[in-house]
Amino acid sequence: MKRRISVIVLNxxxxxxxxxxxxxxxxxxxxxxxxxxxxxxxxxDGSVAFVRDHFPLVxxxxxGKNFGFAEGNNRGLEYAVGDYLVFVNMDTKAESDWLxxxxxxADKHPEYQLLCSxxxxxxxxxxxxxxxxxxxxxCSPYESAGKLTDSLFASGACFLIKREWLExxxxxxxxxxxxxxxxxxxxxxxxxxxxxxxxxxxxxxYHHGGGADFPSFRTASLASRNSLLTYYKLFLPxxxxxxxLVEVLYVVLKLLVRFKQxxxxxxxxxxxxxxxxxxxxxxxxxxxxxKIKRREDKYVFERLLYKRQIEKKLIxxxxxx
Numbered sequence: 001m002k003r004r005i006s007v008i009v010l011n012x013x014x015x016x017x018x019x020x021x022x023x024x025x026x027x028x029x030x031x032x033x034x035x036x037x038x039x040x041x042x043x044x045d046g047s048v049a050f051v052r053d054h055f056p057l058v059x060x061x062x063x064g065k066n067f068g069f070a071e072g073n074n075r076g077l078e079y080a081v082g083d084y085l086v087f088v089n090m091d092t093k094a095e096s097d098w099l100x101x102x103x104x105x106a107d108k109h110p111e112y113q114l115l116c117s118x119x120x121x122x123x124x125x126x127x128x129x130x131x132x133x134x135x136x137x138x139c140s141p142y143e144s145a146g147k148l149t150d151s152l153f154a155s156g157a158c159f160l161i162k163r164e165w166l167e168x169x170x171x172x173x174x175x176x177x178x179x180x181x182x183x184x185x186x187x188x189x190x191x192x193x194x195x196x197x198x199x200x201x202x203x204x205x206y207h208h209g210g211g212a213d214f215p216s217f218r219t220a221s222l223a224s225r226n227s228l229l230t231y232y233k234l235f236l237p238x239x240x241x242x243x244x245l246v247e248v249l250y251v252v253l254k255l256l257v258r259f260k261q262x263x264x265x266x267x268x269x270x271x272x273x274x275x276x277x278x279x280x281x282x283x284x285x286x287x288x289x290x291k292i293k294r295r296e297d298k299y300v301f302e303r304l305l306y307k308r309q310i311e312k313k314l315i316x317x318x319x320x321x
Contacts, residue, residue: 229275
């Protein structure tokens, strides 16, 4: 019998996380069946054998090598049968009604195409993740009282996407990104094509963060490059120039004043350089995306999270809002 819900867990050398993650998923208090897939990115720590021995209900998909977060999830998606596709990081542990509340929200709110869980401890008090004044990802400092809160950003650590919307988008993640920032690109494609993203207050999941233990320099480099590629792909040239200016100035400023983060910031600066070796691959995509775009870039600029007065006065002026 076909399952309506597929839960996909991408794994790379994450054996130490899998007992807590998979146990919490399989123990969900929900009145309908669902499938769980463990998609393995060429692990060498015995993850696959461990899951096969201890979690026979989990479908194991071995990819044979590390394709990265973006392409790994894309490939795992090929084995999923559900209409509701739930992607979960390996370093998570779900509360017992996590999945039920997430699916209920998807059923009751067809106007939302991507729905996200509240990740603890970083999102306590229902503080959603969104995009900040510099175009990066941040956790809002403001508590939301709503059961469902709109956002510009769906965190790749735990989100539900409806298959029909995914088919309209054409692809899940950009495989060139490898990892870091692919969720921002998916989010902005959704927003600019007229979709909505919401965080479900009662769908809660603990997320350790950094479970793959990726080097900080490489993390910052990929995140910086991929962020610029996203805005280049999806925004009009004049608006990309605006956010490019803001992102680069922010990186340079951090390099000058945040000495303890020097290595990470240097990685971000390398990402800016890498952008110039990569952006031409998207010139045709950029032209095609304009034909299916349903919202103007201004829609995003107006909804970025401006925390400080300098952001509200200077950066909003740069963006023309």
